[in-house]
Amino acid sequence: MKFGINTYLFASPFTNEGVSWFPKFKEWGFDFVEIAIEDPANIDPVFVRKALDEAGLECRSVCAATGPGRDLRGNKKEQLTSIEYVEQLIDIAPVLGSKLVAGPIYSSVGRADLYDEEKKLRQWQTAVTNLRRLAAYAKENNVMLAIEPLNRYETDMVNTCEQALKMIADVGSDHLLVHLDSFHMNLEEKDPALAIRKAGNKLGLLHASGSDRGTPGGDQINWDRIFAALDHIHYQGDIVIESFTPDVKIIAKAASIWRTIEPSKEAIAVDGLHFLRSLAF
Template sequence: MYASVVCVPFHSAVGFTELLSEGDPQHLLERLVPRLRSLATMANDLGVLLAFEPLNRFENCLINTAAQALELVKMVDNDALGIHLDTFHMNIEEKDIAGAIRTAGPAVYHIHTCENDRGIPGTGHIPWKDIANAVQDIGYQRDLVIESFTDQVRSIARSVSVWRKLALSSENLAEDGLHFLKNNFISTH
């Protein structure tokens, strides 16, 4: 058994946050595109989709928005490569999260759902109704995955800057998050 969608920030390393000179992003993309084409060709041969995740500016300096991600997908030009959107990162980078989802459209292969603090969906200020409408508008039929972190696994907590409990327990986060998503996205799935 293998995954049908592989989701990671393929475009560069997490933590790559250098101040780039004017021509640097284009130069980096010119080096990246042939490598992603090769990966996408292999994935296509295996019947697997690749979905890369735009990360916020504090974690990456190359691809931060859905529009930038879509441009990269167009440059690679292989249907095996799509976009993995994450509401946490979108909350930081996008002026209009729902609009960004609509912009990415059918190139969206995976969605992480979490609150603005990486906690339980529905407990912060993410515009979930707008997101649910956008997900429906683009015809997204794949998984909505709750991505959150615990402060109990120190190495992970440190790498994602989680310094406090985001829920009473992991079970509470999963149960409440699932309940919220079912109540707000069930008509789109």
């Protein structure tokens, strides 16, 4: 099991300048960096990979940012835009040293509405059709995709692990996994530990965030049960701290971070990592 830090905690969008944080991440004890790529044009992946190597870090996952206009269930233009974007991430990931692209790639974040059952089914089928194409492209490039359930305020499509597993079954590709997040599970799952058990060998990534989007461990989540569930499924994958502060204005607005939750982003990273490692089996 390896522990990483998502770049959203320190920068949005991530650009080549963001590599200046890499030595600090290594100093704090992280094994890898999860790079959130909002616009592929913002980075030179060869340059970023060199900086990772020099810092003694890996990029084990690429985090997708599916904002407005990137929507696998949207209109034709939005579908095409989203497909092209995710395919670019699939191309970039191996250059960075990663074999995983993760996030809520099935729909644009923030699209949450009440649809009748017929329309919901059409949207689901559209997303599934497009995910088949992306999963096939990922397989060609030896990359895995992991879809992330979000809370009800950020999507009306996939809120739970069970829904994510159904989408994976409907797509029918062994290159599609589940990406679970402790913050979203705390809102949507009856039992987050049970959700992890349900995911089983389909769990491709776990995001660790406090119940208030702050430091893992300084919150109400039952982390002992989370790690017991991970042990039960023999999880050997990655855990990434993904928390936010008001310092990074773009992501703070997107994630509704209206107040200072923790003393600093450094404290979230250092204290969170120390806590998570203390529970690791």
